[in-house]
Amino acid sequence: MRCFYNFILNGFSNTYIIGPDGEGDAIIIDPGELNIKLFKLIEENNLYIKHILITHDDSPHTEGIRSLLKIYDAKVYSKSGEIHDIETVRVDPGMELHLSGFKVNVLGVPEPLTNSILFKIQNILFTGDSIGAGRLNKELTSLGRDKLKLYLEKHLLYMDNNTIILPGHGPPSTLKAERMFNPDITDILEYHPDEDQMN
């Protein structure tokens, strides 16, 4: 498996490509735009974009979809089922997809409040805006944050320490570092929102 990173000026966001060791079909995650650099990255590595995964419907993560679909015969996967009037394959947390030879686990808070899903491919977690290095999503409502915290406690924090976090913005991280130093996550150990109120 190879993973490629591309910085997108639109919203200072990160786009990632997962492809095979050689040439072949690939998955792109959160294409904020299709610029020359990203296009070269795809073509010079003999990749063909077959699947477009969207962590959440926000311009810095989606503006490249339309251009990609003009070049590649790809399917788009999102939580909303439609982005920029383009029909997508609707995916929900808990689903397991098999795309281009990769197992993709769809994770996330099963509620509309956070508007985000996460994708796990092998030991890489694509977190979109949900988890950044040292921070959780600042723009969530307090209820959304509590739900995300609860979800993290139940699911993500039991993943392997060496799980690599590749966020939609900012630097990469590992689950070990986030578990130890991200104050939003360390607080989970001290604060337990009432589950009944959350559901």
Next chain:
Amino acid sequence: MFNFDICKHDGCESYSATGYDYCLLHIKDRSDVIENYLETIKDDNLIRNYNMEHLSLAYAELRNKYVIVSNFSNSSFTNVNFSESKVLFSLFQFSSFKNCKFNHTIIKYTNFAGSSFENCDFSGSDIVNSNFIGVQASDCNFNDSNLYYTNFTNACLDNVTFIDCNLKKTDFYRSKRNVVNFKYSNYEEAEFERF
């Protein structure tokens, strides 16, 4: 990016070194591998897609290098000169830096979480949107640097100077600061509390 293959040594959670099945801790000819690696990067300014967890370097000259999407976590750097280098989207987590020079570096989207810095000089650098959460830094100098959106949450800073820096959106939430100097810097625009 760097490879995501786990070291084949039983129970090891580290990522294997680029081109090998094991991480640097469990490669038998470790010193040869490091020597070969240093030879490779000696003349090549671009260090790209390298995974070198558990690297141990002393008295090395890594001046004017371009480090991109590489992983040097759990490493040890003593008297290493990174001056005028560019570091982009890389991991240096849980590493140790002693007497290292980072003068006039450009560090973007890079994660140093849980690392320790002793007598390190970052002066005159652009350190943007990078992560120093949980670091232990003593006798360090970030003077005359741009630290926009860089995160020092939960860091322990002892005798660290941030003189004449851009601290807009620099995050010092829950950091412990002993003899820290923000003179001539816009610390009003830094974050010390979260609401």
